[in-house]
Amino acid sequence: MPLVPQDTAGRAGALRDAAAGTAWRSPLLDRLGSHDRHLFQTFGSGPRRAVPHTRVHHAIERHAAARPRAVAAEHLGETITYGELDRRAGHLAARLARLGVRPGDRVALFTRRSIPMLVGLLAILKAGAAYVPQDTGIAPAAQLRHILRVTRARVVLTHSAHAHRVPAADGVTVLAVDELPPGSGGGTPGRPRGTGPAEPAPEDGCYVLFTSGTTGTPNGVTVTHANVCNLLLTRPGSLGIRPGDRVAQILSIAFDMASWEILGALCHGATLVVRGRDIAAAVRGADIVIATPTVLSTIDPDTCDRVRTVAVAGEPCPRALADRWARRAVFHNGCGPTETTIVNTMQLHTPAAARLTIGRPTPNNTVYVLDEHRRPLPIGETGEMWAGGAGVSAGYLGNPELTAERYAPDPFLGPGHTMFRTRDLGRWTPDGELEHLGRTDDQVKIRGFRVELDSVSAVLESLDGCVRAATVKLDDRHLVSFVTPATLSGEAARAAVAAALPYYCVPAAVHALEALPQTSRGKIDKAALRALAMARAGGAP
Template sequence: MGTLPFPAMGAPPLPPTTSFLAPPDALLAHLSPHDRVLFREFGQGPAVPLPGLLVHEAFERRAAAAPHAVAAEHEGAAISYRQLDRRSSQLAARLVHEGVRPGDRVGLFTRRSIPMLIGLLATLKAGAAYVPQDIGLTPATQLRHVMRTAGTRVVLTQARHADRIPAAPGCVRIAVDELPDAPVAFRRTRAVSPDDGAYVLFTSGTTGAPNGVTVTHRNLCNLLLTAPGGLGIGPGQRVAQILNIAFDMAAWEILGCLTGGGTLVIRGKDITETVRTADVVIATPTVLAGIDPAACPRVRTVAVAGEPCPRPLADLWAATSTFYNCCGPTETTIVNTMQRHLPGTAPLTIGRPTPNNTVYVLDEQRRALPIGEVGEMWAGGDCVSAGYLGNPELTEERYAPDPFLGGGRRMFRTRDLGRWTADGELEHLGRTDDQVKIRGFRVEPDAVSSVLESVPGCVRAVTLKRDARSLVSFVCPQDVDPEAARRAVADALPYYCVPDAVLPLATLPETDRGKIDKAALLRLASGVAR
């Protein structure tokens, strides 16, 4: 696969926006000459020109080239590219009328649906960033936090969910599915910049309050409009949309399809039924593990990310499809490394940097490590997002000037541990902090415990990851009501933060150093004696 072809109706491809200059010798002087060469060779993805730097314009080119092609299907309904382009432009005009300007943020509080797509594209056309939340799953406390942090003055939703959106002074709620389909003039107040936000994703924070990450058009186009991130999606191909819209991988499904000219197949209740009719599937390993590839013979391309992928699962799907194992936090635009995995090959890695991106394995002083040594992975290049909304302290902590690229570029501290293999593949070796992935979402266990400790009578709480889909919490003293404790978490945090079980204990076991013995707690949770 090469750079995705676009109709010859727009501007010519743009040059790469990341300049891969050799790092200054002083930065690599402590390495052997061989490792200096490999640091550059392994850590820099290919420099690839892009056919555009605005996501909605990439969609509009597809709509102009094939207006009658089916853009999306959902529960028996369908919409063509021409219809989706027209309806989203009509809504964009309404957003501009409501005062939305380039650089603003618009809430997209919906469930999976065709109106969700109209609202998403309308927001981009108006020059704003969409802020997605699944209105059917997100508690009101989190919706209020998201609205306040993102400064949303307009929230797009569906009529049947409008009453679930918290009231906020000056905030307008628009039911996308009730808008008339009528011609309307649409004109922005200013041009959209590639460095304007395209979406804002909220991730779990150490205090329990999710942090909003701003991902730009440049960031997104760099993944969607190059290979392998474009996943070879083109006209006639069907892409499954099975993930939660508040999860950044859903943007890969949706916008990867619509900028590639495919048909988005939006799931109802049955994931397998949706995947059965799709050519391309993007999922977390946990979701993919619930699907039998034998029941989905049409699937030809699969990409997984969000959590470590078990080798048997990768081998199973790679036997019948082009399988990519990928990695990257929200802050580096969905994924910034990808590996094409072949059955029987070893090891299963997260691959190499995607085009116009870099990955550095550094020590605690941010010095380059020799090839093969374990260190912390830092990401650079066009994947690096714009930072955290309203949190300059956290932005300064996690983003830093990139000394290897220079030129004012920044790199992001992933807090993932990794090392380079001898042939230039990245092995992912866990995280440097205690943050965990549940169902593909990042969760801070201490944030869950903090909510539990607010329950009347609870003195101490510990939350641990039991498996890829569930948390287990321990509270003391023993008379804490476990159901009341679970309800408190459900009321305060997203659904994926709610522990499957809350176990009251008289005391919490300790190690010989006076710390909580987490291994003993997990044995207790599984019913295995010490």
């Protein structure tokens, strides 16, 4: 009879996959003492929850049927109701089916934020395919060509104003969604009438997101319907979104957190507030905000009386930023790479909390803190976080070598289950929450000593008045840090690091800037900062 751990103090009990109900068992646990083995099992298991839908578009269609006149989205004065969104997407899905799109296929969504973008996205899902989003205002042509080649997409949906940015490719049909008549395509709303099956399996792709990749070549991650439904349709990932709520859509559509905004709103019958140029305006008019800490730090919470719930992820969050927003709204701090479906851990943070953590595994997910040999570590020891359970995605598209490197059989959930190497460092607190301690690729050697760059930035962000901080390696002997706002004293900031960390962690300089550069996904652009550090050092410290 396999061991099935029991719930402890309200935390997760048996580590099980929601679909298979597999109990946690592994001889690797025998290397731990009985107390650590029990806590490793208990802390590492998200609660087991039933998921009401296994295809994302089914949840959206339910709201379209129940409240067809409710506003699904608004953008720059234009609105679309759920009934109209469902009808237009159904007709376009029929058109896609006639073009040969089938379950398991990928359809490129090369466009910018707009209501036609949402019609195209839902149509792709209704046709059974996975959508591949890219912002044509940002993505270079070479990247778009690479994505078409890797995904083998035969159809590109775009907006007429951006169609000229879609690279020409043999055998690829380009459709401008905004130029299609609202009833074009034939068929009926809800389900396309086409040749062949249109309904995807839960294990089929919902979307394909391209990550930056360590070599500079984007890698496509296939995230399934089952993955997405597990996060968005269970708490806390559902964020308490309900019909009538307004959810801000402020992030790049090529970033997986934008899927949390878009699909999270539509799956729960809310109104998606698609921003124009003014991010703060969209946030002020919303009840729910999902953002990176860098984006959130540009917005004054005192001007956002309507905001009820905030969720951040994508990069470490400064404690001061979390506290400031948590005084006004429900605040979730999350963590998880694209490969584990947006986030796989979340903390409900309050200013009174002893520490800011990334919380516990979300429902039907697992997290393991392992050593370099993938063996479980005792509670409190720092190791690399591996993710298991319902959020683990289907791997890298067309790259079996990288998939084999980053995904591995899950020895804790057993045969048929996969775990993912996040490359995040962490440790369990005594009360069963995860502390994020940087990334393995953010560990650098300075004067022969190992330094975690995020630990230096965390000291800087604890200073009064500091909004954001980032640290980069200049060379084998020197670090350079950047802080905002520009009114901060670089020397005082450097002295604070010297008082808190060993000498080899102290940056050679701390530069105060009005704002830190951002990537297209709203994260701190460390490559740009390193170039700035080199320039200010004249090529040498």
